[in-house]
Every structure is written in structure tokens, then in C-alpha cells.
Amino acid sequence: xxxxxxxxxxxxxxxxxxxxxxxxxxxxxxxxxxxxxxxxxxxxxxxxxxxxxxxxxxxxxxxxxxxxxxxxxxxxxxxxxxxxxxxxxxxxxxxxxxxxxxxxxxx
Amino acid sequence: xxxxxxxxxxxxxxxxxxxxxxxxxxxxxxxxxxxxxxxxxxxxxxxxxxxxxxxxxxxxxxxxxxxxxxxxxxxxxxxxxxxxxxxxxxxxxxxxxxxxxxxxxxxxxxxxxxxxxxxxxxxxxxxxxxxxxxxxxxxxxxxxxxxxxxxxxxxxxxxxxxxxxxxxxxxxxxxxxxxxxxxxxxxxxxxxxxxxxxxxxxxxxxxxxxxxxxxxxxxxxxxxxxxxxxxxxxxxxxxxxxxxxxxxxxxxxxxxxxxxxxxxxxxxxxxxxxxxxxxxxxxxxxxxxxxxxxxxxxxxxxxxxxxxxxxxxxxxxxxxxxxxxxxxxxxxxxxxxxxxxxxxxxxxxxxxxxxxxxxxxxxxxxxxxxxxxxxxxxxxxxxxxxxxxxxxxxxxxxxxxxxxxxxxxxxxxxxxxxxxxxxxx
Numbered sequence: 001x002x003x004x005x006x007x008x009x010x011x012x013x014x015x016x017x018x019x020x021x022x023x024x025x026x027x028x029x030x031x032x033x034x035x036x037x038x039x040x041x042x043x044x045x046x047x048x049x050x051x052x053x054x055x056x057x058x059x060x061x062x063x064x065x066x067x068x069x070x071x072x073x074x075x076x077x078x079x080x081x082x083x084x085x086x087x088x089x090x091x092x093x094x095x096x097x098x099x100x101x102x103x104x105x106x107x
Numbered sequence: 108x109x110x111x112x113x114x115x116x117x118x119x120x121x122x123x124x125x126x127x128x129x130x131x132x133x134x135x136x137x138x139x140x141x142x143x144x145x146x147x148x149x150x151x152x153x154x155x156x157x158x159x160x161x162x163x164x165x166x167x168x169x170x171x172x173x174x175x176x177x178x179x180x181x182x183x184x185x186x187x188x189x190x191x192x193x194x195x196x197x198x199x200x201x202x203x204x205x206x207x208x209x210x211x212x213x214x215x216x217x218x219x220x221x222x223x224x225x226x227x228x229x230x231x232x233x234x235x236x237x238x239x240x241x242x243x244x245x246x247x248x249x250x251x252x253x254x255x256x257x258x259x260x261x262x263x264x265x266x267x268x269x270x271x272x273x274x275x276x277x278x279x280x281x282x283x284x285x286x287x288x289x290x291x292x293x294x295x296x297x298x299x300x301x302x303x304x305x306x307x308x309x310x311x312x313x314x315x316x317x318x319x320x321x322x323x324x325x326x327x328x329x330x331x332x333x334x335x336x337x338x339x340x341x342x343x344x345x346x347x348x349x350x351x352x353x354x355x356x357x358x359x360x361x362x363x364x365x366x367x368x369x370x371x372x373x374x375x376x377x378x379x380x381x382x383x384x385x386x387x388x389x390x391x392x393x394x395x396x397x398x399x400x401x402x403x404x405x406x407x408x409x410x411x412x413x414x415x416x417x418x419x420x421x422x423x424x425x426x427x428x429x430x431x432x433x434x435x436x437x438x439x440x441x442x443x444x445x446x447x448x449x450x451x452x453x454x455x456x457x458x459x460x461x462x463x464x465x466x467x468x469x470x471x472x473x474x475x476x477x478x479x480x481x482x483x484x485x486x487x488x489x490x491x492x493x494x495x496x497x498x499x500x501x502x503x504x505x506x507x508x509x510x511x512x513x514x515x516x517x518x519x520x521x522x523x524x525x526x527x528x529x530x531x532x
Contacts, residue, residue, distance in 0.1 A: 020461065020463075020464075021460070021461045022467070024449065024452060024467055024468050025317070025449065025468070026319060026382070027467060056182055056316070057182070057185040058117050058181035058182050058185060058186070058187070059117070059182060060117045060178060060179075060182070060446075060449055060450065060453065061449055061452075061453060062117065063117070063453070063457065064452075064453050064456070064457050064460045065460070067457065067458070067460045067461065068460030068461030068462075069461060070461070071460060071461035071462045072461035072462075075461075075462070094319070094321050094381055097381070102381065105319065105381050105382040105383065106381075106382075106383050
């Protein structure tokens with residue numbers, strides 16, 4: 001997983017939690033899908049900033065996936081505000097799926 | 108560049124679900140008509156055959172495709188649907204117009220029920236065409252699939268406009284010849300222009316997406332688009348200029364070439380898929396791609412027989428049946444259970460996403476019922492087709508019973524999904 005961050009320990013903790021947020025069509029979690037691009041933690045402002053993408057713009061499940069990421073980060077960082085933003089630059093590609101994700105899909 | 112989170116908002120389920128419900132009930136009604144009708148063999152221009160055909164093409168095929176395309180157009184064009192109101196109007200006009208038209212054919216009352224029915228259906232299609240055109244015009248991302256959908260909508264309008272002219276021609280003689288003469292023009296604009304173009308266009312996006320396939324070949328899709336449209340335009344010109352039957356082979360060959368390339372496209376998408384396991388819904392959808400070959404063989408046989416002598420009516424009937432109850436029904440049976448569970452899942456579990464385990468969309472319907480539906484469909488379709496070709500009443504009745512079972516099981520699963528209540532594991 002290639003997620004840019006300013007706090008590697010908190011990032012690992014957040015990603016572990018995001019393994020529970022599943023892309024319902026693929027059946028794979030958003031972290032292994034490679035949908036999470038950036039996780040930054042502003043300790044002074046008590047804010048978690050997540051930059052993520054979707055496999056398709058206007059994906060019928062998109063709103064649920066973004067809400068799932070927001071809800072999950074709120075549970076894991078209850079003292080912080082959570083801000084999830086979407087980007088399609090760069091667009092998601094199949095190569096972004098992690099090795100664990102590929103193994104899961106190859107079963 | 109950061110996109111607004113509005114880019115996650117797709118067409119609301121309130122727009123889409125009525126189309127699914129209407130289509131499911133129409134399929135059941137058409138299967139009942141097929142079972143109870145005594146006129147399913149012989150010439151295709153008979154009241155019951157026309158009623159069943161229109162219940163299938165409009166109530167089942169067109170309604171579910173209209174619903175699905177309101178949901179999927181934003182994915183294809185990467186932009187929002189222009190208007191929900193137009194989508195509601197499209198549903199309302201079609202929902203009233205279709206039963207009027209089917210009733211008119213069944214009783215062969217070509218006066219007010221057929222005329223009002225035809226006008227309402229045309230109003231529905233105009234709303235759809237405006238919605239599709241405005242949605243595509245507003246979006247910045249042009250792609251081949253949106254061109255497929257737009258062109259299919261134009262062909263649909265041509266089909267229903269010709270249909271309305273044919274209905275009025277029964278009473279007012281507005282066309283130079285009787286309505287039966289123009290039936291093949293009306294039917295082929297609908298079959299190849301609307302259904303084939305739309306299914307290939309949307310399928311070219313959905314099949315790789317659901318298979319999680321890396322395969323993408325825009326150049327091939329443009330060729331498919333050009334071949335199907337060339338075939339259709341050739342057909343229209345040949346019809347208008349009353350060409351000899353031999354020339355229709357060119358039209359059939361263009362469309363056959365387009366279809367062959369689409370089968371190749373689906374094969375490559377399947378070959379280059381990342382997810383190894385292919386679920387039942389995708390299997391039946393892929394089967395439908397192969398089932399396109401059956402009507403094509405019938406069509407080539409019809410043209411060849413026309414060159415030699417005259418065509419047996421049962422071959423024409425088999426051609427139509429293999430399109431509406433074959434290819435079209437198979438792809439809808441498969442794709443319904445790839446799209447509807449997600450729409451309902453989104454509605455029911457949207458607020459719970461990421462807060463704990465929820466059922467997957469695939470858990471919203473019964474796999475046993477789905478398998479029962481698939482088996483009764485494949486066997487029923489085969490029996491009925493053999494029955495038509497061999498004029499065997501037992502095979503026809505067995506096929507009709509099995510297709511009714513398929514429609515019943517389909518409805519059972521659709522309503523199981525629609526009435527799903529929140530259920531955390």
C-alpha cells in the first residue's frame with residue numbers, strides 16, 4: 001500500500017481500521033483496493049485528513065464507501081474531526097490493488 | 108486536484124426502483140400470456156403474439172433498461188443525470204401507456220386504447236431522450252459508451268414513432284401500405300437500434316467492471332458501433348427502396364460482424380479478469396452474449412430461405428422468441444442481480460457503512476431461488492424454441508410452464524431484495 005502520511009504509526013492504525021470498510025461490489029477492503037491516497041494527522045487542530053479516490057466517478061456505491069471511511073476514522077479517532085476528500089487525480093487503476101488484495105481476488 | 112464529494116452522489120433509488128418493479132411484473136404477465144395463449148405458433152401477426160411481444164419488449168426489456176440507464180448513465184458519462192423529474196415523467200407515461208397498448212393488441216382494438224397507449228409511450232421516450240441528451244451535453248467527459256446510449260435512445264424514438272404511425276394507420280390509412288408491411292422496419296429499429304446498441308454499449312462498460320478486468324479497447328468498441336449502425340442504416344435504405352432479399356444479407360453481415368467483435372471483446376475481458384471467481388449473475392450475463400448467436404443464425408436462414416423460396420413462419424417466430432425470451436431476457440436476469448442488490452443495499456445500509464459488519468449486497472437475495480430461476484430459464488427457453496421449430500405442442504407447453512416458473516422465481520427474488528430490512532450480522 002502506497003499511502004502518503006505525516007505520521008506513520010497513526011497511519012498504520014487508521015489503515016488497520018479501514019480494513020473493515022469493504023467495497024461491496026469487489027468484496028475487498030478500501031485499503032487493499034488502493035483507494036486511500038493520503039492520511040494526514042493535524043494534532044493541534046485535532047483533525048484527521050483523508051484523501052481518497054473511487055474506482056469509478058459517480059460509482060453507485062461511492063457515497064456509501066466515502067461515508068464508510070468517514071465513520072470508520074471517527075470510531076478510531078474519536079477525539080478528532082475527520083475530513084474525507086475525494087480526488088480523481090491520479091485516477092484509480094487496477095495496479096493500485098495491494099498484493100494481499102490480489103491474492104484475495106485470485107482465490 | 109480535489110473533487111467535490113458531490114462526485115459520489117448518483118441517481119437516487121427513488122427514480123430507479125419503480126422501473127425494476129414494473130419490469131419484473133411485466134415479465135410475469137408476459138410469461139402468463141405465453142402460457143395461456145393458444146396463438147403462439149403460426150404467423151407472428153396475431154393479437155396474442157403481438158401482445159406478448161410488446162409486454163416483453165416494452166414492459167420487461169425497455170422498462171428495466173430505462174431504469175438501469177438512469178442509474179448507470181452518470182457512471183458512463185462521469186456526470187450527473189440531467190433531471191429526476193424527466194425520469195419520473197418517463198416512468199409515469201410508459202407505465203400507463205404500455206398496458207393500454209398490450210390490452211389493445213390482445214383484444215385487437217386498434218382505436219383509442221392502442222392510440223392513447225402509443226402516444227403515452229412516445230411521450231415517455233421523448234422525456235428519456237431529452238434527459239439522456241442533456242446529461243451527455245452537460246458532461247465534460249466524452250466516451251464511446253455514452254455515444255452508444257445516445258444513439259440507442261434515438262433509435263428507440265424512431266422505433267416508437269414508427270410504432271405510433273402503424274397504430275394510427277390501422278384506422279386512418281396514413282401510410283401508403285398496410286401496417287404489416289412496415290412491421291420489420293419497426294421491429295429491427297427496436298431490436299438492433301435500441302436493444303443491441305444499448306446492451307453492447309452498457310455491457311462493454313459493465314462486464315469488465317464486474318469481472319474486475321483490465322481489458323479496455325475503445326477502438327474495437329468504435330468499430331462495433333460503426334458496424335451495427337451501418338447494418339441498420341443499410342436495412343432502412345434497402346427497405347425504403349424495396350430492394351431484393353439478397354441485399355439484406357449485407358445488412359445482416361454488418362450486424363453479425365459487430366456482434367462477433369462484441370463477443371470477442373467480452374471474451375478478452377473475461378480472459379484478463381483479476382477476480383478469478385465468476386458469480387452466477389455474471390455467468391448468465393456472459394451466456395446471454397453467446398445467446399445473441401441464435402437469433403443471428405435464424406436471421407441468416409430467413410434471408411437465405413427468402414432467396415430460395417418462401418420462409419416458414421415458425422422460423423420468424425423462433426427468431427423473435429430467441430431475441431426477446433433468449434438474449435434479452437438472459438442479460439436482464441443476470442444484470443438485475445448485479446445492480447438491484449446494490450441499489451437497495453445503498454438505501455438500507457448507507458448510514459451504517461464502516462460502523463460494523465453488514466450483509467454484502469449478494470446476501471440480499473436467495474442463491475437457491477436464483478439457481479432455480481436460471482435452470483428453469485435455460486431448460487424452458489430450449490423447450491419452447493424446439494417446440495416452435497417443430498410445432499410440438501407438448502414442448503411449447505413445457506417450455507411455457509418453465510418460463511413462467513422462471514418469471515415467478517425472478518419476482519420472488521426481486522421482491523425479497525426490495526423488502527429487505529436492516530440486518531446487522
